[in-house]
Amino acid sequence: MIFSIGDSIISPLAMTSHGNFEAVMRGESRLQYYEHAFGLPEPCFISLMEDERIDRAFETIYDYSVKDYTKMEKAAILAVHQAIAEANIAANRSDVIFILSTTKGNVDLLESNPYEPERPYLWRSAQLIAEFFGNPNTPIVVSNACISGCAAQIAAANQLRYGGYKYAVVVGAETLSKFVISGFQSFKALSKERCMPFDGSRCGLNLGEAAAAIVYTIDDDPTHIPDNALILRAGAINNDANHISGPSRTGEGLLRAINKVIAGFDNAQPAFDVNRLAFINAHGTATLYNDDMESVAISRANLQQVPVNSLKGYFGHTLGAAGILETIMAYQAIKNHTIIGTKGTDNPAPACPINVATSTMNTNGDAFMKLISGFGGSNAALLMEINRNDNMSVVETHGRASLQPEKPTISVISQCDITDDAVVLNGQTIISRNADSNTWLADIYRHIGMAYPKFFKMDNLCKAGTLAAELLLKDVDFDRETVKPDWAVVLMNSASSLDDDRHYQTTIQDADNYYPSPAVFVYTLANIITGEIAIRHKIGGESSFYVVPAFSPEQMDTMVSQCFSANPELTHIICGWADYDEGKCEVKMQLLEKNVETHCSVYQNNERIEN
């Protein structure tokens, strides 16, 4: 079983998990109105961490200048520092893996960067955080838009179950900037007053800053789990395959994720008794469509009686930190037999009637569900339990069977590499670049006879990934008409969405020519490429995006085999490396199939691919 042994929240409210819980119990929030935050022309209602407070706390653990790290990194380091102290582990051990969850990291450095040139890269921040604690392993960045924090916890569970690690330090961190706020403003997604999750009068979300960390470990003997520990029973990610920014009207992806965590991990774990649920901690951003979508999914899952809350009225939407911060807050609440009331909400009126907890109340439940959804059509659900010493149900319902399945047999169906010079499909060059061409990706589109006008709206990274996926599936016989929950998309790169980030920055850089573009902003989330591929090919299983310093076939191999192991229903994964940076395209993608007779190791034996 996977359970937590330490956690921490650094937020504008308080600098510890418990401190944050107490502040929330007092009804506090640092969300407030700013006329021109970060020099923005439009006002916004946001929650900011005080720089000075972060620096003061940082100086107590670090002798050097506070200028060595960015605010996002310092907040993350503070959170990790506390969480590993509580966990009482040495983070420099080789069986500890660091996982960073963030959507935009140090993107504000695109405006002006006093650090080394690679500092805006997400992997660089992760590396600095892991190095701070002397950790020898290459950290993984999960950048899956708003679901990153939950996706990172699922990635941690996979690393512990299948990756041989004993401890996973999961940290989420996000700071705000002109870049992030202007983008959400261009989406008309922000409320100029306190957000009202699920309320009939809700009119948008508030953004917030925070960092939060959890240390997870694994032990298959339930008697080893400390009393009151938080157990990560199951997690699931499902794509809507519907739209890159709009939530599905039917809540399809979220419903699948909810049903999956309830159904149990595999045969070793029976279905979960939903009567044990104390509450569902929803995403509850207070946008019209998100809250409606969640209510549809919760209602379709027959959970309309379970109390539902949202924490956005206290912290705002803390983006990459949200999934972790809210999991910890929900844990604090359940430990204290409490359901936190949804601040800002008086008259819940989402599309489907659900049981929104508008005020704080008591509960005897010993489990909760954490839901989250975001750009790229991604949804995640976590099913968490608290290990009550008077409650042997944990042992009974988990069973004692090992959750270690056999390593699945995987075969490579097709492989596509796209560089600046050529497109190679299954070992054969299908088009080479005309040296004069400055429309290379469009040339490929025309050459392969693709008919998908949306292609021309995409950023370069999505164009390249979409072309590769198209080629991978060109000669494959599969169901193109219905959404396939047994197909997944798992991609990695080094530059996340920096190519498009730089483009977006040009739309806001000049105060006299300030026109933030929503169509450019939407692609500043690295995982949109997984969403585009999911939409194009109706893929409804997991969609994940990871950022690492450089391409490693071994690491890719590990991530996809973990994805197959953790999701026994999967038959196919479109996976690989998709990077676009400084005008340089580097794509190495594959279509994998599980359990067919002829097989070879992913990536390692490409010569065995059969055309």
Add this chain to the structure above:
Amino acid sequence: MEELILELKKEIIDVLNLEGMTPADIDENAPLFGEGLGLDSIDALELIVLMEKNYGIKLANANEGKEIFKSVRVMAEYIKEHRTK
């Protein structure tokens, strides 16, 4: 008016990346959303930017846009009346 309609069509093709389309392919009286050009909610937001950037017209939210973006002709009429640049 016809000149503004043509200019608007060119701008729409450009900012919404309607590859391969010419102004002649857009019927100024046909609905912009739903069938036809296949535009979505992000395109609507981008049209709000176009209105501000090129004509100095600020729209508070996408709902306001719904009425104005009914067709290119309706858009042109609104611009003619409200433009500040």
